Amino acid sequence: MFSYIVRRLIATIPVMAIVAAVVFSLLYFAPGDPAAIIAGDLATAEDIARIHHQLGLDEPFLVRFWQWTWGVLHGDLGISIFTSLPVWQLIQQRVEPTAALTVSTLIVSVSIAIPIGVVAAANAGTWIDRAAMAFAVLGFSVPSFVLAYVLILVFSVGLDWLPVQGYSSITAGIWPFLQHLILPSTALGLIYAALIARITRASMLEVLSQDYIRTARAKGLSSQDVLIGHALKNAAVPIATIIGIGIALLIGGVIVTETVFAIPGIGRLTVDAILRRDYPVIQGVILLFSAAYVIVNLLVDLSYTVLDPRVRF
């Protein structure tokens, strides 16, 4: 097991190296001169040349790539062109809202999706199944920001139950914190829930056709015991896999959801950085999101040993 973790960690190195190369090339080939942006409108050619030299922008591609990688490995993601603050600091300031949104979305979507998938599989072919799968197709088709506006319209503007926008830190109290997260995590969670529900149903159907399920039923176990104790447990691996893969979808959704709900998180930071062409921030954010995606999927792989004792590494 330990050697497997080490091997997997080593295997992520080339993947992350390629991500880093792609991300670095983005800045290298980006139009516009960061030195000219930093120097401002009144700068002379000498000023710009001096900043160029200070930032090491006059070095060749490979040297700069190496310097940048070295910095990243030491936790230095560079300086934001727009705010002149270290990128790492900007990210740290905004981690909390994004982490809160992601975790609450995961909770919302998994707790909606798994029951729907299980019930649909248990009633395969009936109207319950069809309704559940219609929900899933609908979930894929309604973009999260569209759903976000519908939810705001109904629950904030119409019924006035929940705040329209914004974020309240957990340190300011649990209820305001949750209140601000309900709508964004529901809007973002639906598409994710649709994906998980579909795989849960498929995986359950596969397991329910196995011999040991017939044996369990023949023993006289209640259908609930068979569904949860036998079927769901054995259907868990594909479900965990899709939760991991779906994180990519979730990250894309976070960027938009934070914009709609004015949540000051990393997604919002990304959008601002793009509108201001603040390339060091864009690089840092992409690197961070990609690393998160790779790590989550590593954890998912490792969870197989817990979910299915037959899996050994």
Place this chain on the structure above:
Amino acid sequence: MTAAPIGFEAQRAAPRERGAFRDLLRRHPTVAIGAAILALMLLMAVFAPYLGTVDPQALSPVRRLRFPSRAYWFGTDMLGRDVYSRVLYGARISLWVGFWVAFFSTAIGLVIGLVTGFSRPVDAVLMRVMDGLMSIPPVLLAIALMALTRASTSNVILSITVSQVPQVTRLVRGVVLTLREQPFVEAAVAVGTGFFKTLRRHILPNTVAPLLVQGTYICASAMITEAILSFIGAGTPPNVPSWGNIMAEGRSLFQVAYYIVLFPSVFLSVTVLAVNLVGDGLRDALDPRLARRM
């Protein structure tokens, strides 16, 4: 659904005869429903100038923010532009982007997938690059590429295509690797069939079905991504009436004039739903084994 349908097995190409096509529609009514909605959207996009629209860019400050009425079916925006006209013209952008992204990503992914499926050294290098690209969430990659370039519809198509190619490559490579081990391919090689003839006669026809299904899902997710890009201000130029742009403009006025956001949202969702229905139906028809499981 956007996940790559995995595990396609060797199978006959799509039914070609008219009878088989009719049979497909009868047994998978969702394809018919999806295709009908899609055809309607297409007609609407093509004939937008003749459907009671005005110039979607025509400003009219006197008639700002009019609520939907008989004169302005979908109301007017903060610059007095007719939302109905803008939404109808917006269909052109979404369908255009969806189609071309699906076309280019399947075409490029097919070529790379075939090469990696047949050449081990190329496979070792290219698949690592694809792994790296796949660990950058597609929307994020498209956004980053848009940040590098000028806002234009063709750059949007290019950016989304780049983010979708790795998935198609992986799908095609999987199909090729499975097929290479199949007896009929081994037999063809054994009797001395040339490489390109084997490719054309035995490999390519078997990639058609999975690519068709994958292509529809790519089309759906490209339309959503285009709207996302435009919505956050990194997509089609603001003067182009795309659904994402209309929603971006209505964003700040949402509480006063929600209809500006509502109408493009409904059209976008219905169009994406139609494409997904076609995709699901095609998947069920072309891969019965997978269909039973999904």
